[in-house]
Amino acid sequence: MHYYMHTVEHSYTSLPEPLQCTGSLDSRELRFSRAMVFAVDEINNSSDLLPGVTLGYQVHDSCSSVPMAVKVAFQLANGLDPMFDTGEQCSESATVTAIVGESGSTPTISMLRIIGPFGIPQVSHFSTCACLSDKKQYPTFFRTIPSDQFQAAALAHLIRHFGWTWIGAVRSDSDYGNNGMAAFLKAAQEEGICVEYSEAFYRTNPLSRVQRVADVIRSSTARVVVAFAATGDMRILLRELDRLPSPPRQWIGSETWVTDPDMLRFAMCAGAIGFGIQRSVIPGLRDFLLDLSPQKVSNSPLLTEFWEGAFGCQLGIYVSMYLCIYYEGLGVLIILYGCSVSLSLSLIPLLHLYLPLSPSLFPSLLLSRPLSLPCPFNPQVLERLRRVNFSRNGYQVSFDANGDPVPTYELVNWQIGESGKMEFVTVGRYDASLPPDQMFDMEKEITWVKNSTQVPVSVCSESCPPGTRKAVQKGMPVCCYDCIQCAEGEISNNTDSSDCLICPEEYWPNAERDLCILKPVEFLSFHEVLGIILTACSVGGACLAIATATVFYRHRTSAIVRANNSELSFLLLFSLTLCFLCSLTFIGRPSEWSCMLRHTAFGITFVLCISCVLGKTIVVLMAFRATLPASNVMKWFGPSQQRLTVVSFTFVQALICTLWLVLSPPFPIKNLTTYKEKVLLECDLGSVGAFWAVLGYIGLLSLLCFVLAFLARKLPDNFNEAKFITFSMLIFCAVWITFIPAYVSSPGKFTVAVEIFAIITSSFGLFFLLFVPKCFIILFRPEKNTKKHLMEKTSNDKRY
Numbered sequence: 001m002h003y004y005m006h007t008v009e010h011s012y013t014s015l016p017e018p019l020q021c022t023g024s025l026d027s028r029e030l031r032f033s034r035a036m037v038f039a040v041d042e043i044n045n046s047s048d049l050l051p052g053v054t055l056g057y058q059v060h061d062s063c064s065s066v067p068m069a070v071k072v073a074f075q076l077a078n079g080l081d082p083m084f085d086t087g088e089q090c091s092e093s094a095t096v097t098a099i100v101g102e103s104g105s106t107p108t109i110s111m112l113r114i115i116g117p118f119g120i121p122q123v124s125h126f127s128t129c130a131c132l133s134d135k136k137q138y139p140t141f142f143r144t145i146p147s148d149q150f151q152a153a154a155l156a157h158l159i160r161h162f163g164w165t166w167i168g169a170v171r172s173d174s175d176y177g178n179n180g181m182a183a184f185l186k187a188a189q190e191e192g193i194c195v196e197y198s199e200a201f202y203r204t205n206p207l208s209r210v211q212r213v214a215d216v217i218r219s220s221t222a223r224v225v226v227a228f229a230a231t232g233d234m235r236i237l238l239r240e241l242d243r244l245p246s247p248p249r250q251w252i253g254s255e256t257w258v259t260d261p262d263m264l265r266f267a268m269c270a271g272a273i274g275f276g277i278q279r280s281v282i283p284g285l286r287d288f289l290l291d292l293s294p295q296k297v298s299n300s301p302l303l304t305e306f307w308e309g310a311f312g313c314q315l316g317i318y319v320s321m322y323l324c325i326y327y328e329g330l331g332v333l334i335i336l337y338g339c340s341v342s343l344s345l346s347l348i349p350l351l352h353l354y355l356p357l358s359p360s361l362f363p364s365l366l367l368s369r370p371l372s373l374p375c376p377f378n379p380q381v382l383e384r385l386r387r388v389n390f391s392r393n394g395y396q397v398s399f400d401a402n403g404d405p406v407p408t409y410e411l412v413n414w415q416i417g418e419s420g421k422m423e424f425v426t427v428g429r430y431d432a433s434l435p436p437d438q439m440f441d442m443e444k445e446i447t448w449v450k451n452s453t454q455v456p457v458s459v460c461s462e463s464c465p466p467g468t469r470k471a472v473q474k475g476m477p478v479c480c481y482d483c484i485q486c487a488e489g490e491i492s493n494n495t496d497s498s499d500c501l502i503c504p505e506e507y508w509p510n511a512e513r514d515l516c517i518l519k520p521v522e523f524l525s526f527h528e529v530l531g532i533i534l535t536a537c538s539v540g541g542a543c544l545a546i547a548t549a550t551v552f553y554r555h556r557t558s559a560i561v562r563a564n565n566s567e568l569s570f571l572l573l574f575s576l577t578l579c580f581l582c583s584l585t586f587i588g589r590p591s592e593w594s595c596m597l598r599h600t601a602f603g604i605t606f607v608l609c610i611s612c613v614l615g616k617t618i619v620v621l622m623a624f625r626a627t628l629p630a631s632n633v634m635k636w637f638g639p640s641q642q643r644l645t646v647v648s649f650t651f652v653q654a655l656i657c658t659l660w661l662v663l664s665p666p667f668p669i670k671n672l673t674t675y676k677e678k679v680l681l682e683c684d685l686g687s688v689g690a691f692w693a694v695l696g697y698i699g700l701l702s703l704l705c706f707v708l709a710f711l712a713r714k715l716p717d718n719f720n721e722a723k724f725i726t727f728s729m730l731i732f733c734a735v736w737i738t739f740i741p742a743y744v745s746s747p748g749k750f751t752v753a754v755e756i757f758a759i760i761t762s763s764f765g766l767f768f769l770l771f772v773p774k775c776f777i778i779l780f781r782p783e784k785n786t787k788k789h790l791m792e793k794t795s796n797d798k799r800y
Contacts, residue, residue: 033302042284064103098121106174109131112141116140123142131175156188159252160193167226168216168226170228172201172234174230177229184226218246223249223250225251250458255409258275270416272414276409277409278395411430412424414447428442429441466494468484469492485513486500490509491513493515508678519677522748523589523752524588535587537760541764542580546577559785569616572766576767579605591668592668602755606698607652607697608650610649610705614645659690660693706732
């Protein structure tokens with residue numbers, strides 16, 4: 001015959017000397033003990049479970065305290081009275097083979113340290129401390145309830161699911177509370193949850209300690225409070241909070257107190273949620289709990305205390321009364337004979353219960369039985385337990401590597417029912433055996449604090465919208481932060497971004513800085529105002545040059561055309577036309593061909609133009625020398641020499657441009673550095689030295705032309721072209737000298753516009769000073785277009 005011990009508790013505030021329990025009986029613990037008695041009866045009455053073996057039991061009151069639990073353990077270690085309550089007489093001596101209990105983790109640990117060395121297994125139905133999973137310290141401990149390690153992870157997952165990142169935490173200052181809260185805080189940190197405060201207290205602490213914890217809760221900014229506390233501790237804290245008005249708080253409870261019906265009286269916790277062990281309908285348990293007669297009650301001091309407390313009387317005189325009992329939503333009318341006081345009750349707490357008693361208690365009892373003392377504990381029990389996997393009463397039973405049941409929790413919500421009373425409502429489930437994305441399953445709508453259907457908000461800082469990033473406030477947890485707008489060139493496209501992302505090179509943030517968009521591309525276009533104006537000036541200048549050439553051609557036999565070297569004049573007008581038109585290559589989207597053409601065409605046409613002007617200047621000087629006695633200088637600078645001069649000067653520029661294009665030609669690029677917010681399409685020079693060589697050669701010819709023209713400015717002639725060449729070269733040089741700093745300092749498309757402006761301006765300067773006066777005489781003063789008029793000044797000079 002094998003015997004089991006079970007512990008039941010009183011609630012208490014202190015233990016007198018000698019050790020004995022005071023206070024009221026904990027009806028929940030009584031329900032647990034009655035369920036254990038039912039399990040023993042089921043085993044004894046079954047021919048399949050343990051044939052030939054009868055189980056007995058003895059129920060001890062641990063008074064919910066370590067000292068009483070230790071007392072029970074010492075009594076067991078020192079040997080017990082062989083007379084156990086089995087419901088029948090035992091014909092042989094008995095030995096205790098296991099202990100069922102304790103409900104609290106701390107008393108359980110205390111008992112294990114005493115009875116563990118004797119190899120007596122202890123099976124707990126409610127000790128959830130994760131520390132008890134350590135088989136090196138507690139090899140003889142087993143339980144039918146999941147470890148708090150799983151509940152802590154489930155609570156952290158639940159809090160993160162509802163978006164609460166700023167919470168408060170209170171716990172029992174015991175193994176259950178401290179270890180459970182430590183596991184929860186670790187899981188919460190992994191979920192990105194911050195804790196404003198974490199307070200510990202115990203039911204035996206001075207009232208001032210409990211008041212301090214209550215004041216912390218009242219003054220905190222966290223609207224969600226996680227309480228990992230035993231029922232007795234939580235009852236004391238809620239009484240203190242109920243004493244003074246407190247801001248509404250959303251309570252998240254551990255299964256110990258959040259599934260205790262006795263706690264439903266605290267209306268301030270309406271809307272509380274927490275995880276409870278999955279309930280199971282055990283066949284026969286209901287009838288067993290209802291089957292209480294005064295005779296059975298009187299045989300048990302614990303049942304007697306409950307009976308008298310429920311009816312408010314003493315057993316002894318039998319008076320019939322009617323009792324309406326509600327169990328699992330079904331009303332049952334039975335007749336009991338009780339005390340001599342006539343009472344009418346509509347509800348007995350024993351039967352209206354939330355009984356999170358796993359059916360895995362049964363196989364635990366079967367698999368953990370060792371041989372009778374003093375035989376040692378069988379270490380193969382744990383290995384056998386790991387292989388357990390079956391389903392009973394719709395409940396899946398299995399154990400992990402530590403011998404702990406695989407957790408399946410119900411999400412319990414405190415809701416006010418239609419009757420106006422608080423009740424437990426299962427609103428969801430959590431199964432740790434499923435994949436992470438399937439563990440949590442919501443089934444019903446949750447009623448929150450203040451009977452609201454809106455999920456409460458509990459954050460230290462409001463969410464940072466896209467376009468901003470979180471900057472942690474100095475000295476505060478990571479959940480307390482300021483929202484800082486992303487810097488230039490960066491975006492954040494998610495809420496609560498910790499960092500901003502840098503946009504790719506060709507992208508730039510939009511105004512909200514939550515999206516990278518393509519940077520606008522900028523180049524001097526034919527369609528914009530500046531491009532249209534420059535195009536019009538370029539085409540207009542070319543048209544004027546062509547019109548002038550037409551006028552000169554029609555009056556090619558006139559004195560003024562013949563006197564100004566008509567061949568060089570026509571070549572100069574042709575080069576000016578090209579100078580005007582070459583500016584068009586600078587307008588439009590840069591391409592490989594346009595980049596190579598624009599600077600080379602500009603360099604060659606301008607050298608051709610300046611060469612013609614230089615030739616005309618030399619002709620003027622030579623012509624004056626030819627008028628001197630015995631001078632035949634014109635034969636050395638006739639038309640052939642003039643053409644050769646122009647070709648030679650132009651060839652040098654063409655050679656420079658050819659080498660430029662062959663060795664390091666210009667090419668189109670995307671300039672991403674000048675402006676951060678836009679892309680500049682430009683032509684890279686390829687070789688900066690070649691570019692300045694082209695400009696330098698043009699400048700050298702211009703300077704030479706200017707010097708020669710300046711020397712010939714006072715030659716006697718009625719129409720001295722050297723003066724106009726001097727002024728035109730002066731304008732030309734002034735334009736290009738001012739071009740250099742403007743070109744270097746102008747950004748983007750304005751660099752191109754400055755170069756076009758310099759081309760057009762210098763071209764117009766040459767055109768107006770060299771050809772407009774001649775055209776005016778040809779068209780409007782034909783009387784002056786004679787050889788005589790042109791030679792008049794020379795005659796007058798001779799007279800003087």
